Amino acid sequence: MLKIDRLNQEFMTFGPVSFDVKTKEIVGIIGESGAGKSILLKSIADMLPHDGKIFLDEVEQQDIKARLWRKQVALLPAEVVFWNQKIKDDLKTADNEIIKKFGFIPEEILEKNTDDLSSGEKQRIGLLRIFENRPKVLLLDEPSANLDEKNKMILEEIVLDYIETNNASAVWVAHDHEQLKRVSSKIFEITQNSFKEKF
Amino acid sequence: MVYLSYYDLLFSSFFLLAAGILSFCLKLKTEKALLIAASRMVIQLFLLGLILKTIFSYVNLYMFLLMALVMLFAAGFEVRGRQKYKFKGMVTFFIGTGTMGTIAFTLSFLTLVLIIKKEPWYTPQYAIPLMGIMLGNTMNGVSIGLDRLSSGIVSGKKIIETRLMLGHSAAESVADIKRDSIKSGMIPLINSMSAAGLVTLPGMMTGQILAGAPPEEAVKYQILIMFLIAACSALGTMLAVTIASKRFFDARERLCLERLK
Numbered sequence: 001m002l003k004i005d006r007l008n009q010e011f012m013t014f015g016p017v018s019f020d021v022k023t024k025e026i027v028g029i030i031g032e033s034g035a036g037k038s039i040l041l042k043s044i045a046d047m048l049p050h051d052g053k054i055f056l057d058e059v060e061q062q063d064i065k066a067r068l069w070r071k072q073v074a075l076l077p078a079e080v081v082f083w084n085q086k087i088k089d090d091l092k093t094a095d096n097e098i099i100k101k102f103g104f105i106p107e108e109i110l111e112k113n114t115d116d117l118s119s120g121e122k123q124r125i126g127l128l129r130i131f132e133n134r135p136k137v138l139l140l141d142e143p144s145a146n147l148d149e150k151n152k153m154i155l156e157e158i159v160l161d162y163i164e165t166n167n168a169s170a171v172w173v174a175h176d177h178e179q180l181k182r183v184s185s186k187i188f189e190i191t192q193n194s195f196k197e198k199f
Numbered sequence: 200m201v202y203l204s205y206y207d208l209l210f211s212s213f214f215l216l217a218a219g220i221l222s223f224c225l226k227l228k229t230e231k232a233l234l235i236a237a238s239r240m241v242i243q244l245f246l247l248g249l250i251l252k253t254i255f256s257y258v259n260l261y262m263f264l265l266m267a268l269v270m271l272f273a274a275g276f277e278v279r280g281r282q283k284y285k286f287k288g289m290v291t292f293f294i295g296t297g298t299m300g301t302i303a304f305t306l307s308f309l310t311l312v313l314i315i316k317k318e319p320w321y322t323p324q325y326a327i328p329l330m331g332i333m334l335g336n337t338m339n340g341v342s343i344g345l346d347r348l349s350s351g352i353v354s355g356k357k358i359i360e361t362r363l364m365l366g367h368s369a370a371e372s373v374a375d376i377k378r379d380s381i382k383s384g385m386i387p388l389i390n391s392m393s394a395a396g397l398v399t400l401p402g403m404m405t406g407q408i409l410a411g412a413p414p415e416e417a418v419k420y421q422i423l424i425m426f427l428i429a430a431c432s433a434l435g436t437m438l439a440v441t442i443a444s445k446r447f448f449d450a451r452e453r454l455c456l457e458r459l460k
Contacts, residue, residue: 003229038371045364046294046451046453047360047363047364047453048453049449049451049453062451066451066452066453067363067366067367067452068361068366069369070364070365071365071366074364074365074366075364077357077360077361077364079357080361081357082358083358083361083362083375129365130364131367133365133366
């Protein structure tokens with residue numbers, strides 16, 4: 001279980017925030033652009049300095065190495081970027097079965113240049129890349145913002161399947177209220193200076 | 200030895216003047232930088248000539264150390280001035296002077312004691328030019344290396360953060376940028392070593408030959424100097440880039456670009 005206890009960050013106007021994400025649960029977060037949703041996710045991933053405490057299965061974030069925390073609490077940023085030329089250099093351990101589950105033909109996608117990926121492919125490869133660490137919590141920052149309906153559904157299915165089979169959980173940030181209603185058990189709304197559950 | 204008059208120097212400056220005029224006509228906007236650099240070079244070297252004349256007549260350890268420190272601080276400011284992105288405060292200056300000082304002092308000392316073997320080792324006629332050439336070349340390597348590092352980290356922010364998010368260490372996340380920066384700092388020396396004797400006659404050797412030294416002796420000195428400056432520049436660049444790359448991250452391996460100006 002992920003427990004956020006009075007988390008606050010210099011650029012978060014709505015803090016401090018506290019909430020729990022139980023095993024196999026997805027918590028949705030909605031809010032206007034620039035409200036601080038990405039800052040919240042980056043703080044949970046320990047990518048930004050912050051106040052308050054965050055626990056994963058009762059282990060406090062600052063008590064374990066940052067890189068170990070980030071492997072367990074994995075953030076998928078809104079913009080997925082690559083530093084290798086070929087996909088096969090980015091995916092080290094993903095086997096063909098998992099790659100197929102993501103809707104790819106392994107031989108084709110592994111040989112593809114990272115510059116030639118569509119938005120949908122980038123997001124799915126981004127997910128596949130973080131799944132290699134077998135994270136316990138997924139922090140998804142508008143993962144389907146640039147995707148069409150078909151790709152959106154594929155992505156939702158992949159995430160729900162991962163959470164179910166790995167006893168994981170997720171914090172899902174999106175603009176699409178309907179999507180959040182579909183995937184999450186509760187939704188928090190960020191406004192200028194508040195963070196509260198939306199019913 | 201053929202002695203040069205001031206008219207000879209004035210005459211040789213006309214060639215540079217022609218380059219400046221051409222730069223102005225072609226709107227390259229380098230004429231001002233050329234003029235400032237050339238004027239600085241003339242003033243600095245004349246002052247150095249005057250100071251060296253005095254210093255060479257005093258064989259004194261403290262005098263040598265004072266002179267070396269002045270040279271080191273000047274090199275530190277030069278490194279800092281050549282950066283597009285600097286760390287806030289004097290961090291860049293201290294990284295530059297710290298690495299250049301450590302490497303150039305150590306190598307100069309070892310060379311003077313083990314190779315040149317002039318008694319005492321700090322005899323200014325040998326110690327100061329050696330220290331100067333080591334510092335000058337290390338300064339070039341360090342300033343290019345640091346500049347490439349900070350520019351690479353600023354432009355590669357998204358990739359570095361993505362790698363950190365995937366659980367890579369800070370060192371792994373900047374490894375490619377660090378490698379390229381160190382290479383960039385070393386390339387001028389690698390090029391000049393490769394071309395030495397084939398394409399160019401290195402400056403120091405040319406000076407010695409023009410001043411009447413036998414070519415074999417000039418060559419031996421040139422090889423010694425080339426080895427030393429290449430080692431000094433390579434070690435200085437590696438050390439400076441490694442220290443600076445750590446400064447971009449905090450204890451929780453977060454990228455801290457706010458530490459730059």
